[in-house]
Amino acid sequence: MTTEFTPPTALETFAEHPSCRVEFPEIAPFKGHPEIIGTSFSYSREEEIYGEGEEAEFVYKIVGGAVRTHNILNDGRRQITGFHLPGDLFGLESGATHRHTAEALTETRVLIFKRRQIERAAASFAEVACQLWTRATTELRHAQDLAVLLGRCTAQERIAAFLIEVDERLGGTSTFALPMTRRDIADYLGLTVETVSRTLSLMEEHGALLRSGGRRISIRHGRLRQLAGD
Amino acid sequence: MTTEFTPPTALETFAEHPSCRVEFPEIAPFKGHPEIIGTSFSYSREEEIYGEGEEAEFVYKIVGGAVRTHNILNDGRRQITGFHLPGDLFGLESGATHRHTAEALTETRVLIFKRRQIERAAASFAEVACQLWTRATTELRHAQDLAVLLGRCTAQERIAAFLIEVDERLGGTSTFALPMTRRDIADYLGLTVETVSRTLSLMEEHGALLRSGGRRISIRHGRLRQLAGD
DNA sequence: CGTAGCTTTGAGAGTTATCAAGCGTAGTGG
DNA sequence: CCACTACGCTTGATAACTCTCAAAGCTACG
Numbered sequence: 001m002t003t004e005f006t007p008p009t010a011l012e013t014f015a016e017h018p019s020c021r022v023e024f025p026e027i028a029p030f031k032g033h034p035e036i037i038g039t040s041f042s043y044s045r046e047e048e049i050y051g052e053g054e055e056a057e058f059v060y061k062i063v064g065g066a067v068r069t070h071n072i073l074n075d076g077r078r079q080i081t082g083f084h085l086p087g088d089l090f091g092l093e094s095g096a097t098h099r100h101t102a103e104a105l106t107e108t109r110v111l112i113f114k115r116r117q118i119e120r121a122a123a124s125f126a127e128v129a130c131q132l133w134t135r136a137t138t139e140l141r142h143a144q145d146l147a148v149l150l151g152r153c154t155a156q157e158r159i160a161a162f163l164i165e166v167d168e169r170l171g172g173t174s175t176f177a178l179p180m181t182r183r184d185i186a187d188y189l190g191l192t193v194e195t196v197s198r199t200l201s202l203m204e205e206h207g208a209l210l211r212s213g214g215r216r217i218s219i220r221h222g223r224l225r226q227l228a229g230d
Numbered sequence: 231m232t233t234e235f236t237p238p239t240a241l242e243t244f245a246e247h248p249s250c251r252v253e254f255p256e257i258a259p260f261k262g263h264p265e266i267i268g269t270s271f272s273y274s275r276e277e278e279i280y281g282e283g284e285e286a287e288f289v290y291k292i293v294g295g296a297v298r299t300h301n302i303l304n305d306g307r308r309q310i311t312g313f314h315l316p317g318d319l320f321g322l323e324s325g326a327t328h329r330h331t332a333e334a335l336t337e338t339r340v341l342i343f344k345r346r347q348i349e350r351a352a353a354s355f356a357e358v359a360c361q362l363w364t365r366a367t368t369e370l371r372h373a374q375d376l377a378v379l380l381g382r383c384t385a386q387e388r389i390a391a392f393l394i395e396v397d398e399r400l401g402g403t404s405t406f407a408l409p410m411t412r413r414d415i416a417d418y419l420g421l422t423v424e425t426v427s428r429t430l431s432l433m434e435e436h437g438a439l440l441r442s443g444g445r446r447i448s449i450r451h452g453r454l455r456q457l458a459g460d
Numbered sequence: 461c462g463t464a465g466c467t468t469t470g471a472g473a474g475t476t477a478t479c480a481a482g483c484g485t486a487g488t489g490g
Numbered sequence: 491c492c493a494c495t496a497c498g499c500t501t502g503a504t505a506a507c508t509c510t511c512a513a514a515g516c517t518a519c520g
Contacts, residue, residue: 071374071378073378073382073383073459074459075459077382077383078382079377079378079381079382081374081377081378093367094363094364094367094368095367099371099374100374122356122359122360122363123356123357123360124356125356126352126353126354126355126356126358126359127353128356129352129356129359129360129362129363130352130353130359130362132359132360132363133324133352133359133362133363133366134324136363136366136367136370137323137324137325137366138324139370140366140369140370140373141329143370143373143374143376143377144301144311144329144330144373146373146377146381147309147311147373147376147377147380148301148303148309148311150377150380150381150420151309151376151380151417151418151419151420152303152307152308152309152420153303153307154507154508155507155508181465181466181467182466182467182468183466187381188381189381190380190381190382191508191509192508192509192510193466193467193468194467194468194469194508194509194510194511195507195508195509196467197467197468197469198468198469198508200467200468201468201469213516213517214466214467214516214517214518229303229304229305384475384476385475385476411498411499412498412499412500413498421476421477422476422477422478423498423499423500424476424477424478424499424500424501425475425476425477426499427499427500427501428476428500428501430499430500431500431501443484443485444484444485444486444498444499
C-alpha cells in the first residue's frame with residue numbers, strides 16, 4: 001500500500017476522465033449517518049487491496065481510479081465479478097471473510113471504513129440495514145445480468161453490452177478510455193483476449209465504434225445496441 | 231393457479247424424496263417475527279407463479295415441490311438464474327417489480343406473504359432488515375458462483391458442480407431424482423440439452439454416476455469432484 | 461531511441477451448437 | 491390390461507464459434 005496519492009500517469013488516461021473527478025454527493029457511505037467516516041488511502045496500479053479469504057475488516061469507497069474484484073480457480077482461470085468506479089462501494093461482506101480478491105486497475109484513491117462500525121449502525125438503525133439490503137440487491141441484479149450474458153450471449157453481444165455499460169457508468173458521453181486491459185475485459189466476459197480484440201476490430205469495421213490509441217473508444221449506441229441483440 | 235394441492239404423480243418422484251418433506255424449522259420467514267404469516271397455496275407443474283416485470287406484491291416460501299426463476303432474451307434464449315427447493319424463499323425484490331419469471335417445476339405448495347408486511351417490519355426492526363441483507367448476499371454469492379461456472383468452466387465442470395450442489399441441497403445422500411428437465415439444466419448452465427445429455431453419458435462411462443429411469447441419479451462424489459476441476 | 465508489455469492479426473484445433481433421427485418412459489384411451 | 495401417443499432423453503453427423511498457439515505491430519515510458 002502507498003500512503004501518498006500520486007497523480008495518474010499518461011497511460012492512465014481513464015483517471016483523467018471528467019467522470020472520475022465529479023460528484024461525490026456524500027462522502028459518508030450511508031444516508032443520514034455522517035458519523036460513519038472514512039480514512040483516505042491510495043493504491044498503485046495492479047496493487048492488491050484485499051485477497052479472497054481474508055478477514056473482511058474494512059469497506060471501501062472509491063474516490064478516484066478503478067478497481068476490479070475477481071475469483072481464481074485452482075488452475076489459474078480467472079473470473080472478474082465486477083469493476084468498480086468512483087462513487088462505488090466495495091468490499092462489504094455479510095460473512096466473516098472476503099469472497100473475492102480486489103485490485104486497483106490504476107492509481108486509485110479510496111475512503112476506508114471500519115466494517116464493524118457499519119454493522120453496528122445496521123444493528124441499531126433499520127434504515128441503514130435497509131440501505132445494505134438495497135445495495136446487495138443492486139449487486140445481485142448485476143451478477144445475474146452477467147450470468148445471462150455469460151450463459152446465453154455471443155462474444156459480440158457480451159462486448160456490445162459491456163461497452164454500453166461502461167459508457168453509462170462513465171457518464172454516457174459515448175467517448176471514453178477503458179480503464180481495464182483486454183485481459184480484464186476477457187476475464188469479465190468469459191472470453192479470451194484474442195476474441196475481445198478480434199470482436200472490437202469487427203465492430204470497428206461495421207462502424208459500431210472507433211478506436212484510438214488502444215484504450216480510447218468512441219461508440220455508436222445505435223449500431224452497438226443492434227449487435228447487443230437488444 | 232390451482233387452489234387445491236394434489237399429490238405428486240409418479241413422474242414427480244422428486245416430490246417424494248425425503249428431503250422434500252422434512253424440517254421446516256420455521257413457517258415464518260423471519261426469525262423472531264411470527265406475526266408475519268403466510269397463506270398456503272399450490273401451483274401445478276409448469277405453472278407460472280409470477281412474470282418478469284409484474285409488480286412484486288408477494289413473497290413465497292416453498293413448502294413442497296420446486297421452482298425455477300429465469301430471464302428470457304427477446305429472441306427466446308432463456309437463462310435460468312435459480313432453482314428453489316423446500317424451505318427456500320423466493321420472489322423477494324427490493325425494487326417495485328419482479329426481475330425474473332418464476333414457474334413451478336412440479337406440483338408445488340408455497341406459503342405466500344405480503345411484501346408490504348415484510349417491508350414494514352424491515353423499516354421498524356433492524357434485525358429483520360439485517361436478515362434481508364444476509365439473504366440477499368447469500369443469493370449474490372450464488373449468482374457469482376454461477377458466473378464463474380458460466381464464464382470459466384467447461385461443460386463437464388459445470389455439470390459436475392451442478393450435480394454436487396443439487397445433491398447437497400437435497401440432503402447429501404448422493405442418490406436423488408432431479409426435479410428439472412435436461413432443458414432446465416441446460417438453460418441454467420448455459421449449455422444445450424444435447425451437451426447435457428452427452429456429458430451425463432460420458433460421466434456414467436467414467437463411473438462418476440449412475441442413471442436409472444431418466445431423472446434418478448446416483449453420484450460418486452470423489453470422481454465427480456475430479457471432473458469439477460476442484 | 462530502445463525496451464517491455466499490451467494489442468492485433470493469422471492459422472489451425474477443439475469444444476459445443478445445430479440439425480436430425482431414434483429410443484424410452486409415462487400417461488391415456490380402448 | 492395393453493397398445494398408443496406424447497414428450498423427454500439419447501445418440502450421431504456436421505457446422506460454427508471460440509480457443510490456442512504463434513508472431514508481428516503499437517504505445518508508453520525509461
